[in-house]
Amino acid sequence: MLSNQTSVTTFFDSMENCPYDARAMANPLTDRALPAQLAASGQVIETKGKLSEFPRLRMLVEADLARVTRAKIPQKWRDAPIDIRLAFGWADVRRQIPALEGQISARIDAVCQRCLEPFEISLNAQLKLMLLIPGGDATAFEEYEIWETAEDTVRPLDIVDEVLIMAMPLSAAHDDSAMCGPLAKKLLTEEPGKVRPFADLKSQMRDPN
Numbered sequence: 001m002l003s004n005q006t007s008v009t010t011f012f013d014s015m016e017n018c019p020y021d022a023r024a025m026a027n028p029l030t031d032r033a034l035p036a037q038l039a040a041s042g043q044v045i046e047t048k049g050k051l052s053e054f055p056r057l058r059m060l061v062e063a064d065l066a067r068v069t070r071a072k073i074p075q076k077w078r079d080a081p082i083d084i085r086l087a088f089g090w091a092d093v094r095r096q097i098p099a100l101e102g103q104i105s106a107r108i109d110a111v112c113q114r115c116l117e118p119f120e121i122s123l124n125a126q127l128k129l130m131l132l133i134p135g136g137d138a139t140a141f142e143e144y145e146i147w148e149t150a151e152d153t154v155r156p157l158d159i160v161d162e163v164l165i166m167a168m169p170l171s172a173a174h175d176d177s178a179m180c181g182p183l184a185k186k187l188l189t190e191e192p193g194k195v196r197p198f199a200d201l202k203s204q205m206r207d208p209n
């Protein structure tokens with residue numbers, strides 16, 4: 001399904017990443033850990049990622065963009081920046097319930113439902129979660145949302161991936177229908193302002209004085 005060009009782009013993207021991507025070192029975003037370990041260490045993760053690192057969000061965006069012709073797909077959609085700040089701690093004073101607070105924001109490419117043109121949307125999510133491992137105690141605190149983990153350990157990246165998917169709008173569309181449509185439409189509405197100097201010149205030239 002992917003064209004050769006797409007593969008080449010991906011290859012160079014990953015080459016570019018190498019100097020900055022410390023895969024050999026422990027990466028708190030991708031390492032598995034017990035929520036209680038993360039809470040006890042007060043782990044803070046502050047990082048900038050790319051859409052390509054979040055497999056489920058990437059699949060969703062790819063499926064969305066597949067609805068437009070290949071020429072219209074923004075070439076760098078996989079590089080969409082993801083800003084992440086996560087802070088692990090405890091939800092309760094007795095230090096029994098691991099909590100995760102943070103902020104995630106991203107600007108990703110989506111397809112407008114009205115005009116089927118790609119455009120950028122912002123995703124923003126505020127996290128205030130109680131992490132409950134399977135079989136964990138479900139004492140709820142009002143200010144926290146319960147986040148049930150599938151396993152005893154968590155990968156912070158998986159949580160970010162899921163939070164971003166939940167932050168995706170059910171249907172994306174330009175804020176204003178006036179912004180919809182191809183670029184040509186936009187140029188047309190700008191045209192009168194641009195031609196006015198010539199119109200003025202013309203009327204001056206017709207004026208015998």
Ligand SMILES: [Zn+2]
Binds near residue numbers: 174
């Ligand atoms: Zn639109």
